[in-house]
Amino acid sequence: MNPQMVMYEEEFNQIQAVVERLVKEANAKVVFIVDKNGQLIAAAGDTENLDTTSLASLTAGNIAATGGMARLLRENEFATQYHEGEKANIHIQLVGNRVILVVIFDARSSLGLVRLRVRRASDELNAIFEALLTKVQSPDRNDVLTEITDADIDNLFND
Amino acid sequence: MSFINYLSREINCKLVYYGPGLCGKTTNLQFIYNKTAPEAKGKMISLATEQERTLFFDFLPISLGEIRGFRTRFHLYTVPGQVFYDASRKLILKxxxxxxxxxDSQIERMEANIESMENLRTNLAExxxxxxxxxxxxxxxxxxLxxxxxxxxxxxxxNANNVPEYEAVAAKGDGVFDTLKAITKLVLTELKKGSGQQ
Structure with a gap:
């Protein structure tokens, strides 16, 4: 089982900085990061008219299905996927087998440029998530959860 | 695996509806979708065949309110019930x-229920x-019926383990929210317990 995913302000800011820079450097429309269970972690670019929650869940499903195919072929993972549309293209990269980096781009960019920029961003993200994981496993985490009382949970349903 | 975001102050959890083919998993989600206020739900996605059988999964994100200033959000998934979609079911349990x-309460589906329950146990163990x-x-x-x-x-x-159980007529909505409330309560209680132990 994977450890629980937790996000703190410090690491979020680092991740957000990488994602925002990737939008610029890759001439992308949207960049977002999803964990393998489909939770959206960060997003940048023209996300206003985009259903990022749905995209996150479908991306994770897609990576899970591709991972299933990989295992049947005795491959470890297919770490990269690329889907080409008429106007929009989508580049999906598994980072450190933990999170998924998604870049949506159009004719203003190219697959070559996106791949190049994604490679560098992946290394940076990997290091950040590595550090985050260490922090999550330290003993004094999740203080908010321990404070929750049974009454708090019951109150959620008092409608 | 829940996702706690201290920055956006959100607790995100994943729930999966499991069961044999045509038992009403998608119907449960559709009822929840129809009865949830627009601001508390996202789009419902169904990856289904042309005959409206679930092919990969249904997905519905809902928000349930706040606990200690944290918004609780639940991602609801269904699995495809048909026996031959086992590879997909495993993926969704991740x-x-x-x-x-x-x-499915119908007496003729008893064996399908038992088979699906055993399949759930095996796939979870994996x-x-x-x-x-x-x-x-x-x-x-x-x-x-x-x-x-x-x-x-x-x-x-x-139900050998005597877990919480609910009678339902999902097509009319009877029992649907009782079931959802029960599982969200258990999940939040488990989160609280789990964090205390570590």
């Missing part, structure tokens, strides 16, 4: 925080979870 087993430990509730659906088996019989076949 990172699950709580499971709802939807049983992901490193135990059905005896994970937050888990059972819903006996289609109680309105004439061929519905007595509850006692269903309980004996499916």
């Amino acid at each position: 990172g699950v925080d709580g499971v709802i087993f939807v049983a 992901q490193g979870y135990s059905l005896d430990k994970i937050p888990f509730v059972i819903q006996y659906n289609k109680r309105d 004439p061929s519905a088996a007595p509850i006692e019989e269903l309980r004996q076949a499916l």
